[in-house]
Amino acid sequence: MDPFFTVVIPTGPDTDRLTLCLQALTAQTLPPDQFEVVVVDDANRPETAVVVAHFSAETRIEVRYLAQRDRRGLAAARNRGWRAARGQFIAFTDADCQPQPTWLASAQGMFRRGAMVVTGSVRAVAPRVAGQARSQPVPDITELSTANCFCQKVALERAGGFEETFDLAWREDLDLQFKFLEIGIPILRCPEAAVMQPMHPTGWYTSLNNERKKRYDALLYKRHPELFRQRIHRSEALVARQYLTVAGLVMALLAAAVSYWSVALLGMAIWLAFTGLSLMEEWSGQADLLTNAKQAGATSVASPFLSVYWRLYGAVKYRVLYF
Known part of the structure; x- marks a missing residue:
């Protein structure tokens, strides 16, 4: 019998974070026979394949490893993952996230009530200070965060999936959100479907490196001019x-x-x-x-x-x- 969910995790070279993400899935309250995991490796590293194989051997969760021959970005990796899915409901998260125990069960309840697309909550975990971890909600900058969202497979097929021209991790989630809105598919919220996302230190030059992502604002504007003007806050x-x-x-x-x-x-x-x-x-x-x-x-x-x-x-x- 096919699983209810397929969890799609695109990943790069950081196997430590992927390991924590996979370990978090073992604590799901949803029975393991109701979901499978598809890890899509955009870095095509043997070390990642070893991590996935070890996890598969040590748990009851069915997990598959797919390697991208060339680095094409996380949007392309997500597309490959959901198109290979056996489940009719796709759960997206990132390799640096840690789904909470009721993550899948909470979203399943939404789908049983007729939802087509669901977005969960993301809580950022700050570095430990004086032995304590602090967490706080990530501001709602988008209605559909690829760190934590769920889609019926038919909804993704209708929308055409992720636009792979967004080959850096920027604006591909908003593009998919806008496509859903344009074809009349509502996006429902489920705060109980939560993931934790640890915050990692970055160099002072990170903001300068991130300026290159602004080229995708032009692409998003070209593809969805009206929604861009309505929903994108720009100073x-x-x-x-x-x-x-x-x-x-x-x-x-x-x-x-x-x-x-x-x-x-x-x-x-x-x-x-x-x-x-x-x-x-x-x-x-x-x-x-x-x-x-x-x-x-x-x-x-x-x-x-x-x-x-x-x-x-x-x-x-x-x-x-x-x-």
Whole structure:
């Protein structure tokens, strides 16, 4: 008999987090014969295959391992997982999440009452402080988080699954959410279906690296212009400030090149003013100002240029008028 659920877990090179995720599934209150697990390895690492094989041998849970020949992103990995599913109800989570014991049972109740798409709750667990772990809800930035959502397989088939052009982990969940809304499939909430997501330390440069994801905003806007305008919060003041920051420095350099010094000074003043404002915001709340001075300075200087570049890159690449 086919299982009720297929749990799809896309994963990369971090086998330690995947192990914790799989271990959490052994505590499910739903009987193990009612769900299977499909791990899709986007990194195609032998170590991951070993982890999955060991887990399968040690538990009563049926688990399958699928390796992506090429790294195509988590959207493609999720598509491969749900299309290989034996269950008619697909549970998505991420390898760095730890589903709570009633995760599947809570969602099953929603589906038995007629739901087609369900989103659960995600609780971020902060690093231990003085021997205590702290958890807090993740802000609702999307109605459908791939860290914790459930879909009837037929709903995914109707929507076409995840758009694989989103080959970084950014906006692919919103794209699927918007597709469901456009074809009239409601998304229901089930807070009792919870996963924990430990927060891991990142380098100060992470925010700069993440600027490249902004190119996908242009793609999402092109695919769903009305819903993008209605549901995506974007600080127009911040965007305008970033463009003015870039324009100020460009104006200063071009004017200096042709010896228009008054224009060059004006451009430099604009750049310094907005960069200084960003620097104060970066420093706000920092306990050790001296230690973070270089980091805040680098972020304040580089962020506007990276943000503008990746926005325009996305507009050009996806051929859409988006700023």
